[in-house]
Amino acid sequence: MKGTIFSKSPAKDPAISEYGMQRRNLLKYFGASAALISIGTACKKDDDTPASNGGVNLGSGDVGILNYAYALEQLEAAFYLQVVATPYSGMTALETEYLTDIRNHEVGHREFFKAAITAAAPSMIIPALEVNFSSIDFTSRTSVLNTAKAFEDLGVTAYNGAGQLISTSGNGPTYLGLAGKIVSVEARHAALIADLIANGTFAATTDANGLDMARTPAQVLAIAGAYIKTQIDASNLPS
Amino acid sequence: MNLQNIITEIEKVDPEVYERFDTRRKVMKNFANLSGKIALAAVPLAVTSMFNKAYGQTPGDVNAVLNFALTLEYLEAEFYNNIVGSAGYLTASAAAQAALTKIRDDENKHVAFLKTVLGAAAVAKPTFDFTAGNGSGTGPFAGYLANYTVQLAMAQTFEDTGVRAYKGQAANLQINRTALTAALNIHSVEARHASHIRQMRRALDAAIPAGQKPLKPWITLNYSGIDFPPAQAGINLSFAGEEVTTQAGVNIIGLGGTYNTASAASEGFDEPLTSAQVLTIVDPFIV
Numbered sequence: 413m414k415g416t417i418f419s420k421s422p423a424k425d426p427a428i429s430e431y432g433m434q435r436r437n438l439l440k441y442f443g444a445s446a447a448l449i450s451i452g453t454a455c456k457k458d459d460d461t462p463a464s465n466g467g468v469n470l471g472s473g474d475v476g477i478l479n480y481a482y483a484l485e486q487l488e489a490a491f492y493l494q495v496v497a498t499p500y501s502g503m504t505a506l507e508t509e510y511l512t513d514i515r516n517h518e519v520g521h522r523e524f525f526k527a528a529i530t531a532a533a534p535s536m537i538i539p540a541l542e543v544n545f546s547s548i549d550f551t552s553r554t555s556v557l558n559t560a561k562a563f564e565d566l567g568v569t570a571y572n573g574a575g576q577l578i579s580t581s582g583n584g585p586t587y588l589g590l591a592g593k594i595v596s597v598e599a600r601h602a603a604l605i606a607d608l609i610a611n612g613t614f615a616a617t618t619d620a621n622g623l624d625m626a627r628t629p630a631q632v633l634a635i636a637g638a639y640i641k642t643q644i645d646a647s648n649l650p651s
Numbered sequence: 652m653n654l655q656n657i658i659t660e661i662e663k664v665d666p667e668v669y670e671r672f673d674t675r676r677k678v679m680k681n682f683a684n685l686s687g688k689i690a691l692a693a694v695p696l697a698v699t700s701m702f703n704k705a706y707g708q709t710p711g712d713v714n715a716v717l718n719f720a721l722t723l724e725y726l727e728a729e730f731y732n733n734i735v736g737s738a739g740y741l742t743a744s745a746a747a748q749a750a751l752t753k754i755r756d757d758e759n760k761h762v763a764f765l766k767t768v769l770g771a772a773a774v775a776k777p778t779f780d781f782t783a784g785n786g787s788g789t790g791p792f793a794g795y796l797a798n799y800t801v802q803l804a805m806a807q808t809f810e811d812t813g814v815r816a817y818k819g820q821a822a823n824l825q826i827n828r829t830a831l832t833a834a835l836n837i838h839s840v841e842a843r844h845a846s847h848i849r850q851m852r853r854a855l856d857a858a859i860p861a862g863q864k865p866l867k868p869w870i871t872l873n874y875s876g877i878d879f880p881p882a883q884a885g886i887n888l889s890f891a892g893e894e895v896t897t898q899a900g901v902n903i904i905g906l907g908g909t910y911n912t913a914s915a916a917s918e919g920f921d922e923p924l925t926s927a928q929v930l931t932i933v934d935p936f937i938v
Contacts, residue, residue, distance in 0.1 A: 513867065516910040517919035523906035528899055572835040575821065576828035585822035590899060592818040593920040595835070597869055599842035604868045607850060612750055614847040615757060615840055622760030623836035624843075 467643025468538050474579050474587050475533045476649045480629055481591065482525035483541060484570055487639055488563050489518040490543045495560070500553045507608065514560075514601050521594055528590075532583070542641040557609050564602035565617060566627070566635055571595035573626035577650045599624070713827045716820045718774045719926055720834065721765040723816055725776045726933060727809050728762045731755030733781060734806075739799040747799075747851055751806070754844050761837055768833070778938040781805070783882060786938035791881035803852050804877045804886070810845035811870060812889045812924070812932055814838065819923035842921070852876065869918040888932050892922050 470479040492515035499508065529537040549555035571591050578588045603614035618624060629646050637644070734740050735755050740748060766773045784790025795801045817838035824831040846868035852859065853866040858878045866876040872894040875886050896904050896916040903916035911919070924932075 509865070510868075513869070513915065513918065516912075516915040517869070519907045519910040520903050520916055520919040523911075524898055524901055524903060527901045527906070531900070568839045572832060572839060575835045576825075576832050578825075580825045585825065586899065588821050588825065589818070589923060592821045592835070592838070593898070593922065595839055596814045596818065596842035596921040597919055599839035600846040600869045603843035603846035604850065607847060612746055612753070612847075614750070615753060615843040618757060618760075618840055618843075620760070621764040622757040622840060623764070623833065624839040626832050626836055 464647040465643055465645050467645040468541070469645045469647075470538060470649055471533075471536045472648040473650060474582070474584055475529065475536050476646075477574055477577055477591075478525060478529050478532070478587065479536070479538045480574065480646065480649060481571070481594075482522065482529060483538060483640070483644060484567055484632070484636065485518060485522040485525055486541050487543060487636060488567060489515070489522040491545065491548075491559065491563060491639075492518050494545065494550055495556055498550050500551055500556050502553055510604060510608070511560075514604075517597060517601070539642075541644075544639055544641040547638065557605060560605045561602065561609060562635075564598055564605055566632060567598040568595060568602055569625045569627040570629070570632040571598065572624060573628050573632070575626075577629075579650075713824060713830050714769060714772045716823045716834075717765055717769055717830065718772070719820065719929075720817065720837070721762065721769065721774060722777065723813055723929070723933070724758060724761040724765060724837075726779060726936060727813060728755070728758040729776070729779050730781055730805065730809060731758055733796065734802045737796040737802070739795070739797050739802050742799050750847055750851065754806070754847075757840060757844065761840075764833075764837075768830075779936055780938050781936060783885065783935035785935055790935060791879075791885075800855060800858050801879070803848060803855065804858060804879055807845065807848045807852055807877065808875070808886055808889050810841055810848055812929065813841040814845055814921055815889070815924040816926075816929040817841065818921060819925050819929070821923075849876070867918065870921065871914050872917050885932065885935060888928070889924075892924075893917060895920070895922060 470476045470483065492511060496508075496512050496515045503511070526537070548559050571594065575588055575591060578584045578591070602617075606613040606616065628651075629649050633644055633646055731751060731754055735748075735752055740751060743751070778786070780786050780788060780790060781795060782788055782790035782793040784793065792801060792805060795805060817834055821831065821834065821838075824834055849866055849868045856864075859866050859876050860874075860878040863871070863874040863876050866874075870890060870893045873887070873890045873892065875890045877883075877886050879886060894913075894917050896902065896913050898920055903911050903919065904913055905911060906916075
């Protein structure tokens, strides 16, 4: 602590100088944490931050992340509602039970985010999204289960990647905890669906370290976009 | 990650960053030593530990959390290493044996990964007693090596506990984005394992309490789905608290229609365990 800043811009009033010192101490302790947070950002300057596209804006900060999760849960819930309403031919009793459970969970997730965002930032919640399932053949077991697997694996990687974008202060840690409560259920779904397609493939997606993947919102939305008619603008999400 | 860029960024808000590390020369020397000694993946963590020292900022202490995770992974890995090839395992179907082998391999990879990340800071593997006898070798799970049903009950308990344990530590890793994401990427794999083990137990249908059938890949209320009187109280600790149906003040039951009963509302959200709760659960298995 050598007071270099003060020697460069000497305070005229000793009282202000003292105040300045306090502010400086504050910077020392709080500014430091801001700097630590920015490390991740500094490393990711080349990342593919999506440009604004005039679509439904997810918003910024933690509310943006909640809207992002809400968008994905809307997609999943809409899919499973359709799957259960119009079962594919040959759906077994066990498959019906599992897919109905998953539908219920996804509707719960969707409605939870709707309620939570409405409570936290009523003016910032995104509307109901219009989905596009024209590429899915709901009469075909193969088509439905392959799509379900894609959605569940995408959901896992989306939540895994979003965790680090949630703020470390305020409600951030609570939101991270809530995302954690949901992502493991998505992983349970993902494993089950994979097993329905080919028994024993519940964790076939893990890498050389035995880890699941994480995806950025841009990567996730590029994939999910094929099933969402509504244009989504993720350009203000944290990175 | 360019370390010099990071220091430059920090210097903008904290001109004395170098002084915190003693001198600029020492900082650079430390970095040089670091990069020579540890794997690239571990660099961000090592940097964090330097910053923790420099700023006295140790919210949750990232290394402590990772060592906690490593201890659980040691437990899981050794458990699967023991049962794969055991007499009980050999009574299982080929598909079941393949699944247990896959999970064993994942757990061993998790151990190796966390040890690499922690480097010299990694804790040593404890000595385990999988009978849950604290070293006596005569705990309630004595004989587990010969009993496939008991093996699966233990596997499910360990996996579901692991999911809840990682979840409970997420907020303590927020200071280090790399560590947080790595932990989340392990967390979801433990959930995949739990999902499959539960399917295996359902197929077996043995030792699932009548009131808790059918057993599902997700956790219904606080049901363990396990009927094993000698260790029931300990097993139940791994599922206690899973029955909640309110999240962040929002009652999930009945949300959006008739889809969410109490069972579905509890299944849709897994609950965290604190480190103290986890340590109570695993204590009987550690000598």
